[in-house]
Amino acid sequence: MSVFEAKEIGVSFGGVRALHDVSFSVETGEIFSIMGPNGAGKTTVFNLISRFYDLDHGDLYLNGENISKISPHEVAARGIARTFQNTELFENETVLQNLLTAHHTHRRTSFLSEMFFLPKVRRQDLSFREKVEDIIDLLDLQSYRDQRIDALPFGARKIVELGRALSLEPELLLLDEPSSGLNPEETEDLSFWIEDIKEELGVTVIMVEHDMNLLGQVSGRVMALNDGELLTIGTPEEVREHPDVINAYLGE
Amino acid sequence: MRFVLKTNYTQDINLFLHNGQRFWYGLLIAALIVAPFFLENFYVGELTYLFIWVIAGAGLMLLIGYTGLVSMGHAAFMAIGAYAHAVLFKLGVPFLPSLLMAALISGLLGAIIGVAALRMTGIYLAVATISFAFIIEKVISAWRPVTGGHRGFIVPEPVMFGLDFGSDLAFYFLCLVVVIAVMLVVMNLLRSPTGRAMVAVRDSEISAQAMGVNLVQTKTLAFTLSAAFTGLAGALYSHKIGMLFPENFTIILSIKLLMLVVVGGLGSVHGIVFGAVFISILPQLIAILRDFLPTWLAQRRGLEPLVFGAILMFFLMFEPLGLYGRWVKIRSYFTQFPLYRKSTFKRQKSYLRTERVH
Numbered sequence: 077m078s079v080f081e082a083k084e085i086g087v088s089f090g091g092v093r094a095l096h097d098v099s100f101s102v103e104t105g106e107i108f109s110i111m112g113p114n115g116a117g118k119t120t121v122f123n124l125i126s127r128f129y130d131l132d133h134g135d136l137y138l139n140g141e142n143i144s145k146i147s148p149h150e151v152a153a154r155g156i157a158r159t160f161q162n163t164e165l166f167e168n169e170t171v172l173q174n175l176l177t178a179h180h181t182h183r184r185t186s187f188l189s190e191m192f193f194l195p196k197v198r199r200q201d202l203s204f205r206e207k208v209e210d211i212i213d214l215l216d217l218q219s220y221r222d223q224r225i226d227a228l229p230f231g232a233r234k235i236v237e238l239g240r241a242l243s244l245e246p247e248l249l250l251l252d253e254p255s256s257g258l259n260p261e262e263t264e265d266l267s268f269w270i271e272d273i274k275e276e277l278g279v280t281v282i283m284v285e286h287d288m289n290l291l292g293q294v295s296g297r298v299m300a301l302n303d304g305e306l307l308t309i310g311t312p313e314e315v316r317e318h319p320d321v322i323n324a325y326l327g328e
Numbered sequence: 329m330r331f332v333l334k335t336n337y338t339q340d341i342n343l344f345l346h347n348g349q350r351f352w353y354g355l356l357i358a359a360l361i362v363a364p365f366f367l368e369n370f371y372v373g374e375l376t377y378l379f380i381w382v383i384a385g386a387g388l389m390l391l392i393g394y395t396g397l398v399s400m401g402h403a404a405f406m407a408i409g410a411y412a413h414a415v416l417f418k419l420g421v422p423f424l425p426s427l428l429m430a431a432l433i434s435g436l437l438g439a440i441i442g443v444a445a446l447r448m449t450g451i452y453l454a455v456a457t458i459s460f461a462f463i464i465e466k467v468i469s470a471w472r473p474v475t476g477g478h479r480g481f482i483v484p485e486p487v488m489f490g491l492d493f494g495s496d497l498a499f500y501f502l503c504l505v506v507v508i509a510v511m512l513v514v515m516n517l518l519r520s521p522t523g524r525a526m527v528a529v530r531d532s533e534i535s536a537q538a539m540g541v542n543l544v545q546t547k548t549l550a551f552t553l554s555a556a557f558t559g560l561a562g563a564l565y566s567h568k569i570g571m572l573f574p575e576n577f578t579i580i581l582s583i584k585l586l587m588l589v590v591v592g593g594l595g596s597v598h599g600i601v602f603g604a605v606f607i608s609i610l611p612q613l614i615a616i617l618r619d620f621l622p623t624w625l626a627q628r629r630g631l632e633p634l635v636f637g638a639i640l641m642f643f644l645m646f647e648p649l650g651l652y653g654r655w656v657k658i659r660s661y662f663t664q665f666p667l668y669r670k671s672t673f674k675r676q677k678s679y680l681r682t683e684r685v686h
Contacts, residue, residue, distance in 0.1 A: 126538055152540030164538075166531035168595065172340070177528050181540035183521040187549065190520035191513050197520050198341060205337045244539060 079104045079280050080248055085124060085134030086304075094120045095304045097134070102248075107274055107281045107294050111315070112301035113324055118284040119161060120304075122250050125282075126158055127151050138248065153181045155247035159237045159254065161284075165225045171236050172221050175211060178243035179204040211239045215269060230257045238266075242273065249273065251283040255290050267293045288316065300324070330663075343515055357508070364500050372496045374608060376568060379503040380561050381604035385588045386514050387557030392586075393594040394523065395550035396530030397445070400454045401461030402558050402585045407468060407577035409434045409559025410566035411475055414483045423488040430563040431556045438555020442548040461582055469574040481572040494567075503564055510557060515597060517553075526550055530595075558585075583636055591643050593652030602651040610635075 078101040086096045095117040102108045110118045123129045125136060127148045136144045138154055146154075157178070166174050182204070185197045212218055215235055220228060228236065234257060241249055254270070255263045267290050273279050274294075285291050291298060291312050298315040300307040302324035308315055315321055332339070332346050344350045364372045384406060391397050413430035417423065441460055445453050468475045475481055485494035486502070493499050517523045525546045528536035537543060566572055584607055592603020614635055618626040625631070647654055653673075661668045 128534065128537075147542075148537035149540050149542045152538060158538050160535070160538075164532050164535040166528055166535065168531055169527060173524065173527070177524045177536075177541075178539050180521055180525055180528075185521065187517075187522055190522050191516055193516040193520060198338070201341050201520065202337055205340070209337075240539070 078102060079139060080125075080282070081137040082121070082125075083135045083137070085121075085131055085136065087120065087124060087129055087132045093304050095124070098301070098304075098306045099134075100299050100306070100309060102280060102282060103296075104280055105274060105278060106296045107270065107283065109283045109285050109291050109295035109298045109312075110301060111285060111291065111298055112307075115303070116301040116324075117304040118301060119252055121301075122158060122252055122282075122284065125151070125156065125250060152244060155245070156250065157241035157244040157246035157248075158250035159234075159241050159252055161252045161256065163230070163233045163237050165233060165237055165240070167226045168224065170222050170224055171212075171217060171228075171239075172208065174225065174236060174240050175208040175243045176201075176204055178240045179207070181244060207245070208243055211242050214242075214272065215239045231259065231262050234258060235262075235266075238269070242277070242279075246279060249279050249281045251281060251285075253284050253286065255285060255287045263287060263290060266290070270294045288312075292316075341519060343519075360504060364497050369496050372500050373568075376496070376500045376503050378604055378608045379500075379507040380565050380568065381588060381607055382507050382600055383503075383510050383564070384558045384561035384585055385592065385600040385604050386510050387554040387559075387561065388585050389589050389592075389594075389597075389600050390514065390517075390526070390557070391550050391554035392589050393596070393599065394518065394530060395526040395547065396449075397547065397550060398450065398454045399457040399554070400579075400582050400586060401457035401459070401464075402554075403577045403579065403581035404457075404461040404464035405434045405438060405555040405558040406562035406565060406581065406585075407464055407574075408437055408555075409562025410572055410577070411468060411481070411562075412559070413563035414481055414566045414572055415474060417486075418484055423486055423493075427560065427563050431560040434559020434562070435552045435556030438559075439548055439552040441555070442551025443544075445551065446544060446547055458579065458582070461577075461579060465574050465577060468577070475574075476572070478574060483566045483570055483572060486567050499567060506560065506564065510560070511597070511600075514557075514600075518597070522546075522549070527595075580633060580636075583633070583640075587636055587640055590640055591650050593650030594648070596650075596652040598655070599650050599652040602655070606651065610639075 081101040082099055084097045084099050086098070087094050098117075098121070100108075110121060112118055120129065124131055127143075127146060131144050134144070135142055138156065143151065143154065166177060169177075183200070185194075185200055190197050212221060215238065217236065217239055220232055220236065225233060225236065234254065238251070238254065251270075254266055258266060270281060270283070271294060274281060283295065295312060297309055298312050299309045300315050300318065300321045302320070307320045307324060308318045310318070330346070330348065334340065339345070344353065360375075363375065367375075384402070387405070388399065388402050391399055409430045412433045413426050416426040416429055421429065441457070445456055448456055469477050471477070472479075485492060486499065487493065491498070493502050525536065525541045528539060528541050529543060529546050533543060536546075569576060588603035588607050589599065590603075591606050592601070593599030614632055617635075618631070643650060649656075657673055
């Protein structure tokens with residue numbers, strides 16, 4: 077069953093057609109990758125799903141429900157989490173606070189009960205904390221727990237951002253170039269984590285990625301984009317070999 | 329140097345990290361309870377003013393320091409609180425309900441400004457709030473039947489449950505109770521999802537939305553709360569000054585409040601108190617400074633705003649984290665002595681952040 081579906085989505089900025097008539101669907105438990113040269117429209121797909129941009133035409137469906145008109149925070153509430161290409165963390169807070177913030181969609185207490193920090197607010201915070209600690213264990217973030225983000229190296233920030241997205245307990249996870257800025261060792265760790273996320277947490281992943289090794293290791297299917305147009309969808313090998321894809325990267 | 333052994337997640341949730349903190353804050357409150365019995369009336373009055381600044385500062389700190397929305401017109405909310413309370417109280421509304429209604433009215437107007445300000449940030453928001461403050465000032469001067477305009481409005485003596493709170497001592501304790509309550513509410517909010525949502529909005533609006541934070545709701549709530557606290561401070565202030573004039577609530581007051589949060593330290597609860605102490609002492613410092621200046625300069629009317637502006641600029645340039653930041657540095661110097669390194673507090677240059685989508 078497909079958990080997510082994009083039907084003929086398209087958007088233009090001024091005269092630039094960033095994305096035109098792109099359709100794809102993602103199966104439950106799949107790792108679906110998007111590749112393409114710079115400016116192909118990969119991140120635009122993510123920003124459309126996050127509802128940071130409005131669609132010009134086409135529709136997005138999550139579990140059969142049309143989500144093309146809801147506001148950005150509702151996207152998160154429906155279980156879609158994402159990371160950003162150059163990280164977009166809460167810089168003046170600790171790693172722990174960043175991960176706790178991601179539990180916002182699970183908040184069940186009202187503002188009034190929080191004003192007096194009633195026992196249920198305390199219980200809720202403790203349950204958030206336990207789940208956050210699970211993520212910290214999964215991603216080996218223990219040593220960074222109480223450090224502020226602006227004191228962390230870039231590689232660690234990428235991992236913290238992955239952790240923050242996971243703390244939202246998403247059904248669908250959007251990873252925007254998770255390996256950019258990571259060294260080969262960290263990239264290898266990342267590929268194991270992505271496998272774990274799929275196997276253990278049962279999260280479906282859509283990933284924008286340039287690293288062909290990582291793509292080949294983890295993704296089931298790959299979608300290639302160029303100039304906002306869909307080139308092909310298939311297994312990593314098929315896509316790598318596809319004449320249009322070779323053309324797009326190397327030219328005629 | 330103290331190392332706290334954490335064995336339980338509640339330790340990270342509690343207001344106080346260890347018994348040492350409980351002891352010192354307990355001592356502070358005990359000192360504040362006995363202090364007025366040993367101090368001259370003048371100092372009791374000054375401490376009461378300090379409490380009022382702390383309440384107003386708490387409101388502004390939530391907005392500027394924690395939600396990242398700049399307001400340069402908070403004098404307006406103080407004015408609204410002061411006049412609303414004074415008028416209602418004079419009309420015969422009992423003291424406490426009148427106080428709460430003043431905070432509520434101020435909060436509601438804050439909500440309206442908040443909604444209007446949703447699409448504005450930074451300098452635009454600052455200008456919009458200044459304009460709002462000017463409008464309120466003009467309305468107060470012009471609405472003579474209710475506010476008395478420039479002739480002033482006499483605030484009745486505070487009477488609660490048939491008891492007169494007009495004396496310096498009684499009013500001191502009233503303000504002490506309110507200030508403790510306000511600080512507890514602020515600290516509770518900051519350790520719960522509401523506070524985290526505010527900080528998220530401050531640090532990255534995009535990311536906050538991606539984490540499910542409702543921007544409209546969070547910003548409006550921040551404005552409402554901020555205005556309500558400042559309004560409450562205004563209501564107490566009205567009794568302290570006894571007679572209300574529109575001139576009490578000019579842009580100079582707004583800048584003073586802004587200075588409170590910036591000098592105190594943006595984004596810290598301690599900063600509220602440090603900032604309030606600073607702006608309470610400042611007029612005295614300026615008075616002393618006058619004695620050392622040549623007469624032609626000392627008698628100039630613009631001296632006070634000049635000093636305010638200079639101090640604001642100085643802190644923004646050299647100590648953006650304010651007095652609280654300075655205190656943290658001094659404290660760690662002594663706790664780590666002799667191993668303190670100057671670079672401990674150096675921040676790395678920020679990495680390139682995601683291209684803004686808006």
